[in-house]
Amino acid sequence: MTDSPATVRPQRRAELEAGLARVRSRIARACAAAGRDDSEVTMIAVTKTHPAGDVLALAGLGVTDVGENRDQEASAKAAEVAAAGALPRWHFVGQLQRNKARSVVRYADVVHSVDSVRLARALDSASAAGRDRPLDVLLQVSIDGDAARGGALPDSADPGVGLAPLAEAVAGAEALRLTGLMAVAPLGWEPERAFARLAEVAAAFRAVHPGAVALSAGMSGDLEIAIRYGATHVRVGSALLGMRPTLR
Numbered sequence: 001m002t003d004s005p006a007t008v009r010p011q012r013r014a015e016l017e018a019g020l021a022r023v024r025s026r027i028a029r030a031c032a033a034a035g036r037d038d039s040e041v042t043m044i045a046v047t048k049t050h051p052a053g054d055v056l057a058l059a060g061l062g063v064t065d066v067g068e069n070r071d072q073e074a075s076a077k078a079a080e081v082a083a084a085g086a087l088p089r090w091h092f093v094g095q096l097q098r099n100k101a102r103s104v105v106r107y108a109d110v111v112h113s114v115d116s117v118r119l120a121r122a123l124d125s126a127s128a129a130g131r132d133r134p135l136d137v138l139l140q141v142s143i144d145g146d147a148a149r150g151g152a153l154p155d156s157a158d159p160g161v162g163l164a165p166l167a168e169a170v171a172g173a174e175a176l177r178l179t180g181l182m183a184v185a186p187l188g189w190e191p192e193r194a195f196a197r198l199a200e201v202a203a204a205f206r207a208v209h210p211g212a213v214a215l216s217a218g219m220s221g222d223l224e225i226a227i228r229y230g231a232t233h234v235r236v237g238s239a240l241l242g243m244r245p246t247l248r
């Protein structure tokens with residue numbers, strides 16, 4: 001038992017339990033301040049760089065949603081966690097290359113970072129071939145309009161970079177389900193300004209795609225502000241699991 005790579009020391013378990021209590025109470029307070037019910041906000045534990053044992057410990061503490069940003073690491077970890085008998089919902093939150101689509105659709109239930117029609121098409125055919133139900137997709141939005149840093153542009157109708165043509169492609173894809181939008185506050189922007197802008201984009205988006213209500217925004221440093229501006233999913237790494245060994 002102690003030799004299993006997927007076990008976690010009591011001290012680590014206690015750390016995770018404390019981190020989880022802190023993050024849950026931050027979310028609860030932010031929801032209360034915003035007049036929202038905390039059942040409206042799903043916490044995704046972003047476990048990148050941390051071992052499968054941490055995922056299992058978090059699952060044992062009631063965490064249902066886990067996020068990863070690299071396919072190679074995530075696919076191995078998801079297999080190890082499944083072998084140990086836990087089945088959290090896996091969210092892929094990082095930049096994704098098309099040649100990884102076939103791998104990602106095997107373990108991920110949700111992909112948050114779809115920002116091009118080409119990637120959407122790759123995920124659609126991978127999902128059709130490799131899954132028995134559609135893949136949930138969030139479209140990553142660029143808040144500062146710099147498409148080079150990832151994210152579709154809300155104000156562009158260009159099929160290469162625009163949000164509207166991307167949404168049409170995903171909505172029309174048989175093996176994908178358009179569930180909402182995702183964004184990261186751009187470096188150098190006040191989160192307040194970034195998430196206010198995102199809320200406007202999301203409102204306009206929902207007028208066209210009323211079923212796509214998920215809004216994935218907010219991380220360890222800015223989750224309260226994201227919740228104030230309507231986030232339904234917060235992606236929390238370091239506040240929950242501690243510092244990562246390398247910057248990503």
Ligand SMILES: *Cc1c(COP(=O)(O)O)cnc(C)c1O
Nearest residue numbers: 046069093219220235236237238
């Ligand atoms: C790593 C990561 C997070 C979590 O970041 P923290 O600041 O550690 O909470 C959230 N979203 C994405 C896309 C990430 O890559």
